[in-house]
Amino acid sequence: MGRVSINFDPLNRDGGERRLNVATTRVKRELVVFSGLQASQIDLNRMRARGVHDLKHFPKYAERGPVALPASAGTAGEIGANTEFEAMVAHRLRETGDTVHCQGGCFGYRMDIAVVDPHAAGDYLLGIECDGATYRHAVTARDRDKLRQQILSGLGWTL
DSSP: OOOOOOOOOGGTTTTTTHHHHHHHOOOOOOOOOOOOOOOOOGGGTTTOHHHHHHHHHHHHHHGGGGGGGHHHHHHHHHOOOOSSSHHHHHHHHHHTOOOEHHHHHHHHEEEEEEEEEETTTEEEEEEEOOSOHHHHHHHSSSSSIIIIIHHHHTTTTOO
């Protein structure tokens, strides 16, 4: 693979992510994606624009569906640990050389700690639930246990 020019014109500018959002969400019936560009060819170290970041993850979503979203959303930036225990576990994992995101994932169903796959950019190897704030704030035991597991499994997490 050769080096790809990161000149995605409007996506490189502030607010470019809104253009991508409009292009992908205003579809009436069906969106068919044809692309010779692979997500792995877009080097986010060379470009910080949010629109380009979102474009990198769009082909994964188009190919794999919602399963691709948790890891992609998680790489956009870390939210931070909800508890001191989560922070301690994340710190220890980082000491062993792992890259971790606290509250990795998306859609309000985040993993307390998500370990990044070093061999597949944008993917996670492991999710760790710590029974922290999300667990404590669930309205019912069903929300806390059964429903959360079903949703996380649907988003691609193996529990």
